[in-house]
Amino acid sequence: MKVLKFGGTSVGSAARMQKLLDIINPNERRIVVLSAMSGTTNSLVEIGQAYLTSDKAKAASLISSLKQQYEAVVKQLFSNPEYQAQAKEVIDHHFGLLSGFANDLFTSIEDKIILAQGELLSTTLYHIYLKEIGVPSVLLPALDFMRIDEDNEPIVDHITTHLQPILDKHADVNLFITQGFICRNAFGEIDNLRRGGSDYTASLIGAGIHAEEVQIWTDIDGMHNNDPRIVNNTKPIAQLSFDEAAELAYFGAKILHPQSVFPAQKYKIPVRLLNTMDPQAAGTLITNTSEKDKIKSIAAKDGITAIKIQSSRMLLAHGFLRRVFEVFERYRTSIDMITTSEVAVSLTIDDTTYLDEINKELGKFGTVDVDINHTIICVVGDFAAEKNGYAARVLDAIKHVPVRMISYGGSDHNLSLLVKTEQKTEVLRSLHSRLF
Numbered sequence: 053m054k055v056l057k058f059g060g061t062s063v064g065s066a067a068r069m070q071k072l073l074d075i076i077n078p079n080e081r082r083i084v085v086l087s088a089m090s091g092t093t094n095s096l097v098e099i100g101q102a103y104l105t106s107d108k109a110k111a112a113s114l115i116s117s118l119k120q121q122y123e124a125v126v127k128q129l130f131s132n133p134e135y136q137a138q139a140k141e142v143i144d145h146h147f148g149l150l151s152g153f154a155n156d157l158f159t160s161i162e163d164k165i166i167l168a169q170g171e172l173l174s175t176t177l178y179h180i181y182l183k184e185i186g187v188p189s190v191l192l193p194a195l196d197f198m199r200i201d202e203d204n205e206p207i208v209d210h211i212t213t214h215l216q217p218i219l220d221k222h223a224d225v226n227l228f229i230t231q232g233f234i235c236r237n238a239f240g241e242i243d244n245l246r247r248g249g250s251d252y253t254a255s256l257i258g259a260g261i262h263a264e265e266v267q268i269w270t271d272i273d274g275m276h277n278n279d280p281r282i283v284n285n286t287k288p289i290a291q292l293s294f295d296e297a298a299e300l301a302y303f304g305a306k307i308l309h310p311q312s313v314f315p316a317q318k319y320k321i322p323v324r325l326l327n328t329m330d331p332q333a334a335g336t337l338i339t340n341t342s343e344k345d346k347i348k349s350i351a352a353k354d355g356i357t358a359i360k361i362q363s364s365r366m367l368l369a370h371g372f373l374r375r376v377f378e379v380f381e382r383y384r385t386s387i388d389m390i391t392t393s394e395v396a397v398s399l400t401i402d403d404t405t406y407l408d409e410i411n412k413e414l415g416k417f418g419t420v421d422v423d424i425n426h427t428i429i430c431v432v433g434d435f436a437a438e439k440n441g442y443a444a445r446v447l448d449a450i451k452h453v454p455v456r457m458i459s460y461g462g463s464d465h466n467l468s469l470l471v472k473t474e475q476k477t478e479v480l481r482s483l484h485s486r487l488f
Contacts, residue, residue, distance in 0.1 A: 053081045053219070056267045057232060057254035060090035062328040063174050066128035069181060075269065075331050076227065078187050083219075083228045083257055086178060087250040088170025089125070092118070096170055099150060100163040108154045119147045122173065129177065135184040142176050165242045168195075171231035171250075179229050189227035192218060197260075198235035198253065200243060206235070206252075208315060211260030219261065230257070251312035255323065259315035266316050266323045272307055273327035274336030275300060277349040278484045282477055286484070289349055290334060293342035296349075296432050297323075299466045303351040303430035313338060342465070347433035347442060347487050352476055355402050356388065356426040358456055359410075362396040363418025372417070373397065379413045388428060389459045389468055398457055400428065400470060426456060427476045429469045431483065435460070443467055449486035450479050 056076060063069050063086055076082055088096075095118045102111035122143050130136040146169050153162055171194070179191040197214035199207050219228065232250020237243040245252045251268055258266035274288035275297065292300070294317035302310035307325060316323050317340065326335040361376060376397060380387055383406035390399040401407075407422070414420045431446050443460060446467055457470035471479055 053083065053261065053263055054265045054267060055083045055085060055254045055258045055261075055263045056269060057085040057250050058087065058269045058328065059250065059271070060087045060092070061271045062269055063087065063178065064090035066125050068328070069129060069178055072178070072328075073182075073185075073187065075328065078189075078227050081226045083192070083230060083261075083263075084178075085230055085232045085250055085254045085257065086171065086174045087232050089174050091121075092170035092173070093167065096166050100166045103153055103158040103166075104163065106158075111154065112151065115147055115150045119143065122147075126177070129181055130184055132184050135180055138180050139177055142173070142180070146173055161241055164244060167244060168231075168234040168242050171234050175229050175231050182227065182229075187227065188225050189229055190218070190222050190225050192228050192230035194231040194234050194253065195236055195242065198245075198256070200235055200237050200245070202238045204237070204243075204246070206245065206256050206315070208256060208259050208319075211256060215257070215260055249309070249312075251309055252315075255313050255316040255321075258321040258323075259319040262319060263321055266313075266321055268308065268323060268325050269328045270307055270325065271327065271329055273330055273333035274325045275307055275349060277488055278480060279350075279352060282480050283484045287488075288334070289336050291337050291339070291343055292348060293465070294323075294338055294340060295463070296342060296465045297336075297338045299430060299432045299463065300349055300351045303353045303428055303466075303468070342434065344434050347431060347445075349432050350480060350483050350487070351430045351432070352480060353388070353402065353428045353430070354473055354476070356400050356428050356470065356473075357402070357404055357407065358398060358400050358423040358426050358470060359414070360396055360398040360421045360423075361414050361418055362421070364395055376414065376417065379410055382413075383410055385410065389457055389470060391457050391459065400426070400457065423456065425473045426470050427473045427479075429471060429476070429479050429483070431467045431469075431487070432465055435464055435467055445487065446483065449483050453479055453482070 076084060095114060099111050099114045102114060126136060126139045130139055150166060179189055182189045197211050199210045201207055232253040233244050235243055235245055254266050276286040277289055278286045280286045294313060298310045301308040313323050320340055323338040324335055327333045385401050385403050385406060388400045388402060411420055435442055453471060453475050455469050455471055459468040
C-alpha cells in the first residue's frame with residue numbers, strides 16, 4: 053500500500069479535486085492524505101484570532117465569506133442534487149460549529165478545533181465526490197488514530213494499533229481518505245502536528261502501516277538543485293538521502309519540512325516528491341542511500357543573525373562552551389552554525405525574539421558582537437572526510453565574495469557559508485555556474 057499526500061493547491065478548487073483521481077489510481081490500494089483547500093487555514097487562523105480578541109463581528113464576517121467560497125465549490129464539484137445536498141449539509145455543520153464559538157468561552161483549545169475544520173471539510177467533500185462518481189472509498193477520521201504524547205511527539209505504535217484493523221476490515225476497498233495535520237493530544241483534545249503538517253501525517257502513516265512508499269504531491273516537480281526563483285536553469289534532483297533532504301529542507305528548500313520525513317526514515321519507507329500539475333515528471337526520490345561523489349544542491353536560509361563572543365577566559369577553560377549554550381537553552385533559541393577558536397566563538401540564530409536578553413547574559417563572558425541581515429548558503433552533497441576537492445570547488449566559486457563564517461565537517465553532506473544577505477543572489481548564481 054502507498055500513502056499519497058496532496059497539499060492545499062492540489063485540492064484548491066473543484067477542478068483540481070476532480071483531476072486527483074487521475075493521479076491516485078483507484079485500482080491499487082492507497083491511503084490519500086489531504087490538506088485543507090488552499091487559503092482555508094489562513095482564514096481559520098484569522099477567525100481564531102478574531103475570537104481570541106473578542107471581535108465577534110469580525111469572526112462572523114470571516115466565517116460568512118469562507119462559507120460562500122465553499123458553497124461555490126460545492127456547486128462546481130457536484131452535478132447530482134442528492135450528493136450536492138449531502139455536501140451542503142456538511143458545510144452547514146462545520147460552519148455552524150465555527151459560528152457557535154461566539155457563544156462560548158474561547159481558549160487555545162477552541163482555537164485548535166477551529167484550525168482542524170479545513171482538513172475535515174476537504175476530506176469529507178472529496179469522499180462524497182467519490183461516492184457520486186461511483187468510486188468506493190472509506191473516510192478515515194485522523195482523530196481516531198493520530199495521537200501525540202505529553203511532549204507533542206507522535207505515537208507511531210498508536211497509529212499501527214488503531215489504523216491497521218480498519219484497513220484489514222475493508223480489505224475489499226482500495227481508497228482510504230484521511231486528514232493531514234490534525235490529531236489528538238495526550239488529553240484527548242483536538243490538536244495538530246505543527247511541524248510539517250500534512251507531510252508529517254503521511255510520513256507517520258507510512259511508518260505506522262509499513263507502507264511501500266510515501267508520495268508528497270505539491271505544485272513543484274521535486275527538490276531542485278538551486279532556488280528557481282533566483283537562478284536560471286535549475287533542475288529537479290532525481291535522488292537524495294534522507295539526511296541530504298533534511299539538510300536542504302532546514303536550510304531553505306520550502307517544498308519539505310526538515311522533520312516531516314523522520315518517521316519514514318526511521319522505518320526505511322521511501323518518500324517521493326511529485327508535482328500535481330505535471331504528474332508525469334519523475335520528481336525526487338528520498339531513501340536511506342546516497343549517490344556518492346556528487347554535489348546535489350544549494351539552498352539558502354535568510355534572516356540569520358551572527359553573534360561572536362570573544363573572551364580570554366576561553367583559553368584552556370573547560371565548561372566555557374557549555375555555559376554559552378545554556379544561555380540559548382534558557383531562551384529556547386536554536387543555533388544554526390557554530391565556529392570556534394581559542395579566544396572566540398561565533399554562532400548564528402534565526403530567532404531574535406530574546407536577542408537583547410541573550411546579549412546581556414553573554415556579555416558576562418566577554419565582548420559580544422552582533423551582525424544582522426545575513427544568509428546561510430548550504431551546499432549539499434557527498435562531503436565525507438576522505439573526499440578531496442569538493443570543498444575547494446565551493447570556496448573557489450565564491451572567492452570574490454566576503455564570507456563571514458564557514459561550517460564544514462559537522463556532517464558528511466553539508467558545507468555551509470554565512471554571507472551578507474545582499475550577497476545572496478551573487479553567491480547562489482556563482483555556485484550554480486561552477487558546481488553544475
